[in-house]
Amino acid sequence: MNKEKMSGYASIDLPWLNYLSDEAKNVKLSNKTLYEVFKESEKLYSDGRVMLDYYGAKFNYKYVREKVEKVASALKSIGVKKGDYVSLCIFIAPEVIYLVYAINKLGAIVNFINPFELDEVVPANVTKVNSQFLFTFDMFAYKFKDIEKDKMPKHIISMSALDSMIPISKLISRFYGLVRYKVPEELNAITWKEFMNKGSSHIDIDYGVKGDDPAIVFPTSGTSGHSKGALVSSKAINNCLEQYSAQNSRIGNYDSCLCAVPMYHAFAITTGLHEAIRHGMKLVMRMPGNNLLVDAFKHDRVNHVAFMPQIWQTFVDQDKKIDMSCVIDPITGSDILTTELEDKINDYLKRNGSDEVILNGFGLTEVCAAACVNTKEHHKSGSVGLPFAKTIISAFDPDTGKEKKYNEIGELCITSPSVMIEYVGLPEKTKEVLQVHDDGRLWFHSGDLGFVDEEGFVYYKSRKSRSFYYQFPGVTRGVNFKIDYSDIEDAFKNHELVERCVAIPRPDKECFNLPVLLVQLKGDYKKLDAEKEKEIIDEFRKEADKKLLKHLRPVDYKIIEEIPLTLFGKIDYQKVDAMYI
Numbered sequence: 001m002n003k004e005k006m007s008g009y010a011s012i013d014l015p016w017l018n019y020l021s022d023e024a025k026n027v028k029l030s031n032k033t034l035y036e037v038f039k040e041s042e043k044l045y046s047d048g049r050v051m052l053d054y055y056g057a058k059f060n061y062k063y064v065r066e067k068v069e070k071v072a073s074a075l076k077s078i079g080v081k082k083g084d085y086v087s088l089c090i091f092i093a094p095e096v097i098y099l100v101y102a103i104n105k106l107g108a109i110v111n112f113i114n115p116f117e118l119d120e121v122v123p124a125n126v127t128k129v130n131s132q133f134l135f136t137f138d139m140f141a142y143k144f145k146d147i148e149k150d151k152m153p154k155h156i157i158s159m160s161a162l163d164s165m166i167p168i169s170k171l172i173s174r175f176y177g178l179v180r181y182k183v184p185e186e187l188n189a190i191t192w193k194e195f196m197n198k199g200s201s202h203i204d205i206d207y208g209v210k211g212d213d214p215a216i217v218f219p220t221s222g223t224s225g226h227s228k229g230a231l232v233s234s235k236a237i238n239n240c241l242e243q244y245s246a247q248n249s250r251i252g253n254y255d256s257c258l259c260a261v262p263m264y265h266a267f268a269i270t271t272g273l274h275e276a277i278r279h280g281m282k283l284v285m286r287m288p289g290n291n292l293l294v295d296a297f298k299h300d301r302v303n304h305v306a307f308m309p310q311i312w313q314t315f316v317d318q319d320k321k322i323d324m325s326c327v328i329d330p331i332t333g334s335d336i337l338t339t340e341l342e343d344k345i346n347d348y349l350k351r352n353g354s355d356e357v358i359l360n361g362f363g364l365t366e367v368c369a370a371a372c373v374n375t376k377e378h379h380k381s382g383s384v385g386l387p388f389a390k391t392i393i394s395a396f397d398p399d400t401g402k403e404k405k406y407n408e409i410g411e412l413c414i415t416s417p418s419v420m421i422e423y424v425g426l427p428e429k430t431k432e433v434l435q436v437h438d439d440g441r442l443w444f445h446s447g448d449l450g451f452v453d454e455e456g457f458v459y460y461k462s463r464k465s466r467s468f469y470y471q472f473p474g475v476t477r478g479v480n481f482k483i484d485y486s487d488i489e490d491a492f493k494n495h496e497l498v499e500r501c502v503a504i505p506r507p508d509k510e511c512f513n514l515p516v517l518l519v520q521l522k523g524d525y526k527k528l529d530a531e532k533e534k535e536i537i538d539e540f541r542k543e544a545d546k547k548l549l550k551h552l553r554p555v556d557y558k559i560i561e562e563i564p565l566t567l568f569g570k571i572d573y574q575k576v577d578a579m580y581i
Contacts, residue, residue, distance in 0.1 A: 006454070008405045010394040011415075011439065016386040016456025019378045020247060024389045027246040029417055031211035033234040035105040037278055038068070044280025051277075053256075053300070054094050054285045055169035064097065071102035074199030078133065078155045082107030082207055085129040085217070087153070088264070089113040089122065089136040089143070092287055094164045095192065096263045097273065099135060100216075104234060107209035110216040112264040114227055115140040117219075118549055125219065125227065127151045128425055135159060136189075138181040145184040156189040161287070163192050178287075211235035217424055218266040220365040229424040230266070230365045240368040240418035241275050243388035248375050250329045257281040257304035258296050260288050266369040267333070272306065297322045306331035309341055310512060312358070316341075316348045325353035333361040333370070336460060339382050360384050362393075362460055366433065366444055368418040372458050383457040384450075391416040392441070393458050395451050401437070404451065409461060409574075412450045413443040420444075449574070462577055488515050488554065491547040497521055497536060500563050502576050506555065517554040518576070520563045533559055 006013045017025055032040075045051050045061035052059040080086060086103050088110060090096050103110050113125045115137065122143040126134055134153040136144065138160050144152075160180050162170050183189050215234040219227035245251045257276040261268035276283055284300045288311075296302045309332050330349060337360045345358040361373035362384035372393055374385035387393045395410030396403050404410035419442065422430045433445045450460040485503040492501045499520045505513035517540070521528070528536075537557045544553040564575040 009403050010406065010452040010456065011392050011403060011441075014392065014456070015454060016372075017389065019386055019456070020389055024243075024246040027242055027389055029235075029239045029242055029390060031235050032238055033104055033209050033211050033213070034215060034237065034274065035068075035101050035209070035234075036211075037234075037238060037274070038101045039065075041277050041280060050282050052094055052097070052283045052285060055165050057094075057164055057166045057169065059094070064094075067094075067098045068101045068105070070196060070199040071098045072105045072199070074195055074197075075102055075106060075108070075133075077198045078195075080106055080108050080133055082209065083214075084108040084133065085111045085131040086133040087111040087113055087126045087129075087131040087135065089115045089134065089140050090159065090263060091115060091137055091161065092260065092263050092285060093137075093159065093161055094285065095135075095159055097283075100269065100273075104215055105207065105209070107207045107213060109214050109231070111229070112216065112218055112269075114219045114262075114264050115143070116262075117227060118551070119143050121227075121549070123147045125229070126153060129217070129229070133157075137161065138183050141181070141183040141187060141189065145186050152187075156187050157192060157195045158183045158187075158189040159192040211238065214421060216269065218269075218365045219264055220266075228426060228429060231421045231424050232266075232368055232418075233421060236418045236420065237270050237274060237368050239390070240270060240370055240388075240416075241278060243390055243418075244271070244275070244370055244373065245279070247386070247388055248329075248373065250376060251275070251279060255282060255326075256284045256300060256302045258300070258302040258306075259283045259285045260296070261306070262288070266365040267306070267363075270369045271331075276304065294320055294322055297324050297326060301326040303328040304331075305329070306333070308332065309337045312345050313341060316344050319348070322352050324349060327354045327356050329359065330354070330356055331359050331361060331373075333363060333373075333384070336462075337384075342381060362412075362458055364444075364446055364448075366420045366446075367414055367416055368420075371414050371416060371418070380457045382459060383453075384460050385458060386456050387458065388416070391418070393452060395449075396443075396445075398449075406454045407451050409449055409451045412446045412448045412458070412460065413437075414446060415441040415443045462574070485515075488517065488548065488552050491544060491552075492517065492519070492540065495540075495543065497539075500571065502563055502571055502573070503554065504576065514555045515552065516556045516558065518563060519557060519559050520561070521559060528559065 042061055042065065048060050050058045051061045051064055086108050088096065088099060100110055111129055111131055113122060115122065123146065126144065127147060132154045134144065134156045136156065136158060138158045141158055161178050162180060212233050212235045214231050217229040217231050220230050259272055261272055263269060273283065281304065284296065284302055286296065303326055305327065312332055327349065342358055349356055357376065357379065359374045359379065361370055363370035371391050372385045372387040374383065378386060392415045393412060394403055395408060396413050398411045435443055435445060437443050448460055449462045450458060452458050488503040489501055492498050499522045501520065502518045503515050504518060506516050508514045536559065540557050564572040
């Protein structure tokens with residue numbers, strides 16, 4: 001593109017298209033269901049080769065397809081119909097594959113639940129959608145025993161991570177704490193085996209399901225520690241991956257893809273599971289753990305691997321010698337990849353025999369986990385890559401709503417065929433993030449700050465929405481979720497002593513981050529002595545104990561003279577970050 005003819009605005013110039021092939025620019029987007037795509041993948045596995053490896057248990061496509069059909073039949077027998085919410089409180093297991101595609105076949109909606117949320121939070125994710133069908137790992141079943149009788153799901157199926165393992169794997173898994181758990185009697189749950197006995201063979205019925213029908217609810221960060229549910233369609237997921245595949249020449253019929261991200265994450269289902277099946281990859285399904293990459297590369301020779309930057313960091317720090325020449329597509333996303341860590345990962349890959357570089361991307365649950373990505377052919381250090389062909393990303397002033405020019409920081413907004421339908425049961429929250437701009441397009445407001453350069457590369461700088469990743473102490477590495485700063489700030493902003501307050505993260509080795517609260521008091525800060533300051537902070541701690549879940553309570557309070565504001569009278573988060581983070 002001639003720079004002299006450029007308007008200076010990414011949404012008009014679309015400069016990233018200059019880097020894309022004709023195939024990528026002209027990619028045809030489908031309106032297929034997830035189940036239809038799964039069926040079509042049969043031809044990619046037609047030689048009978050392994051489709052799924054779960055701790056030594058190897059399954060081909062025929063086996064997996066038979067399981068999907070039998071699960072669909074069993075679901076129908078217990079009354080699941082189009083539009084019903086079927087809740088899944090599962091970590092990682094082959095049964096997730098069977099359930100996702102079977103539920104989609106019937107036109108019902110998969111309602112994923114993050115089992116690692118607090119015990120008092122998890123049940124609400126079932127009752128808020130009036131889900132009458134619940135599949136849960138036995139280790140998480142106790143979280144549902146106190147649901148009120150009239151809100152308890154009619155059908156509860158208890159499962160185990162051991163159900164699909166071969167005997168030797170079951171034996172070894174005991175050393176890692178994978179055992180069967182007793183399910184509370186008050187749930188009246190049946191086992192996975194009993195559920196499967198309700199199913200017959202393949203039932204060839206047209207349920208009238210379309211690609212743009214609601215398909216999956218993915219949990220994402222939410223108010224007071226409760227996750228919001230982002231409802232997406234099959235079409236949105238498929239359109240995301242159709243764009244991604246056309247743009248990334250590294251995607252293909254590889255030997256294997258590591259499937260080790262907790263499967264309630266949009267990233268795990270879309271760019272992991274479903275993308276791998278679309279291309280006929282073998283899925284190597286494993287629980288996350290400190291030796292995960294060592295085993296995945298050494299024994300399974302995986303080619304396609306994706307993790308958050310923090311997880312890559314843990315393995316780089318181990319600095320173990322591993323033959324990584326098998327790696328084709330090392331990917332990271334969902335948080336900031338510093339140039340320092342990027343260099344470390346690339347050096348780590350090179351020292352262990354790989355010619356690849358870490359490929360950073362950007363996306364959110366609300367856009368099916370991906371909107372732009374670096375590729376081996378086109379990447380810039382420090383950026384999160386180029387937008388997909390049918391996706392537009394630009395920065396907007398969070399105060400005025402006006403589009404920023406190239407290299408100017410604003411809120412990153414996305415217009416894409418992969419945008420969610422809504423936050424389930426939260427119309428006001430939906431309106432906040434899905435807005436029609438003056439150009440007539442529907443834009444998703446990401447809550448993240450960044451910019452787009454003249455070539456179309458997107459740069460992610462920080463979170464306008466003020467959120468951070470948290471991991472519960474003692475929980476398996478990689479099991480984490482995003483917490484909104486506003487959840488913490490809302491508990492204090494109306495306090496009689498508080499003029500304004502800002503929550504910030506304090507880095508922590510075990511939990512990733514811990515919250516700290518900065519407070520500007522009403523009145524004269526300079527007259528505050530040490531004893532009075534301690535008294536006020538003690539009062540804030542009591543307030544936190546009353547209003548906040550334990551993991552949201554600040555670990556420290558800092559009373560400061562003034563919290564900086566923008567020209568529009570709002571908190572200037574960039575200045576706050578520069579001062580304290």
